[in-house]
Ligand SMILES: Nc1ncnc2c1ncn2[C@@H]1O[C@H](COP(=O)(O)OP(=O)(O)O)[C@@H](O)[C@H]1O
């Protein structure tokens with residue numbers, strides 16, 4: 089089977105050599121000068137530089153969130169915010185320097201691209217280094233490039249959509265930080281009526297110690313169009329806390345459909361604090377599919393704003409929290425218009441003392457008549473020392489609505505393990521099978537390659553969890 | 556094929572905190588709060604031999620310890636062997652772990668099978684079969700999948716049941732059929748069948764009994780636990796044992812089962 093994103097176990101060797109690879113990098117810490125350096129290195133237009141500086145001012149003013157996981161150990165001045173490694177964006181793997189190419193070969197990227205992807209962006213440290221879109225889609229007007237390139241090539245689109253309406257810099261400390269130091273990410277535009285029937289994928293890779301990655305992904309799916317975008321993120325094992333603070337903004341226009349799938353597998357010292365949001369217009373559909381593995385602390389609540397009549401959101405998420413890990417994840421859906429519908433399925437596995445929290449917000453505004461939503465939170469805990477919390481917030485300001493909410497905490501019982509062992513499975517295999525069954529509803533929505541991979545990653549993560 | 560020999564077997568409930576499972580999974584049956592109570596003896600010196608290829612029936616009133624014996628054979632960590640031994644051919648079952656026992660060819664059809672969400676019987680069987688040795692060099696998973704379907708067919712288990720969550724929302728009878736399906740497909744040498752006849756209607760019972768007869772014809776050694784006689788209409792046992800309060804109190808041939816059918820246990824339990 090394919091190997092993309094499966095880096096953890098093979099990583100140690102290859103990443104050490106790559107750690108200090110850079111053409112230009114800023115000093116550790118953050119200041120106006122550093123932000124200007126980033127902007128200058130990218131040769132950005134003045135409006136973007138201004139935007140960064142304004143965001144930086146917000147960042148200084150806004151305090152860290154006081155709810156959720158403990159972020160007090162996050163030292164913003166110890167971090168390196170920008171590390172450029174490549175002089176150009178390559179369009180062929182042949183041009184990619186051998187060391188980076190090897191890293192991406194090892195996680196199976198070029199092979200996946202050949203076999204089943206419509207386009208690929210590879211990002212290493214702060215910027216994209218590789219981008220390629222099959223000409224079939226390019227000819228239909230699809231744009232798929234890294235966001236830095238989009239600032240240069242499609243300034244009108246970027247100016248219109250970049251942190252203006254969907255996620256604003258001043259929202260919270262990390263969105264402000266992101267606005268100041270963002271780098272890389274994907275820009276995807278699908279023109280009216282174009283249905284891209286193969287997934288597009290971006291691979292992010294963060295290797296440098298004590299650094300931050302702040303990619304900005306901007307997706308616009310125009311009227312009646314559809315697309316499936318996949319993001320895979322990995323970072324090797326280091327012990328200096330790194331920060332990942334991405335922003336994803338998605339615009340689903342009338343009758344359009346966007347599926348955003350992400351499998352994140354960060355090393356266990358990363359703070360993974362993201363803001364992802366989609367604005368969905370009339371009869372549009374936004375689907376979020378997420379698998380959150382690794383990292384030290386993850387805060388992630390993809391949000392769908394159902395703005396147009398009949399818009400729909402589907403959120404499916406699996407979070408795995410092992411020893412020393414804290415997963416604070418969930419979903420937010422704001423129903424603003426009549427007949428909007430949403431389903432949220434959130435699955436979490438906590439083991440070995442890991443903490444996972446479902447934090448949701450379901451808001452139905454006045455006038456969203458006929459809105460319907462179903463929220464289902466399932467937690468699985470194979471032991472007695474882990475923690476699972478549910479914080480579902482439901483705010484309803486309209487009476488003509490249908491809402492369902494279910495929360496279940498499942499344990500792997502001794503009887504179940506015994507039953508499976510009595511069929512010849514080892515204890516670990518028995519637990520794995522129960523876990524597989526638990527995540528099956530999410531797994532089955534993934535393309536086969538990812539389903540196999542996610543299953544494998546979760547098993548790898550839980551291996552040896554039986555003490 | 557080998558002989559099962561149980562010698563002077565004493566079994567008590569395991570203290571839940573010292574359960575063999577390292578991760579300390581909670582138990583749904585909560586041994587500590589059950590009727591028995593932690594540490595209370597359940598089996599009090601069982602002696603029993605089931606010769607290779609034989610079919611033995613174990614009868615006895617409710618609560619006499621039949622299921623405990625079946626579970627102990629498979630080393631359910633809820634139960635602790637305080638004295639005695641269980642051997643199956645060269646295998647010292649009383650010293651082995653559950654999965655090792657299963658792989659030695661000793662399988663149990665549960666009185667109350669577990670539900671596993673998101674895992675179908677096909678998932679379970681394909682995962683399990685890999686662990687069995689001696690399934691032959693020319694073993695192919697695709698053939699095995701076909702075999703699952705064929706056996707399901709003979710048991711009149713509809714296709715949907717092969718791909719949906721195992722036992723989730725199944726009726727008592729459907730669960731029992733699933734048990735027989737699984738045991739028929741794994742390379743078994745000794746099968747313990749615990750109360751397969753309860754919850755089955757007459758047609759299903761006939762199907763299951765036929766399947767058990769097929770296993771018997773294959774040379775599988777059988778220990779059939781029941782407290783009715785119903786299934787014995789189709790399966791004539793070689794030996795019948797009556798269990799009461801954790802002991803075998805009477806052994807005989809199939810006429811013993813007929814006698815009990817007529818007069819109940821009253822004559823044997825004082
Ligand atoms: N897990 C358990 N927890 C508490 N009591 C138990 C447990 N297993 C068996 N017992 C007790 O042991 C005795 C024998 O039970 P069991 O083996 O199920 O009998 P049978 O199968 O013959 O009906 C009963 O008194 C039962 O309550």
Ligand SMILES: [Mg+2]
Pocket residue numbers: 621622623666749750
């Ligand atoms: Mg019983």
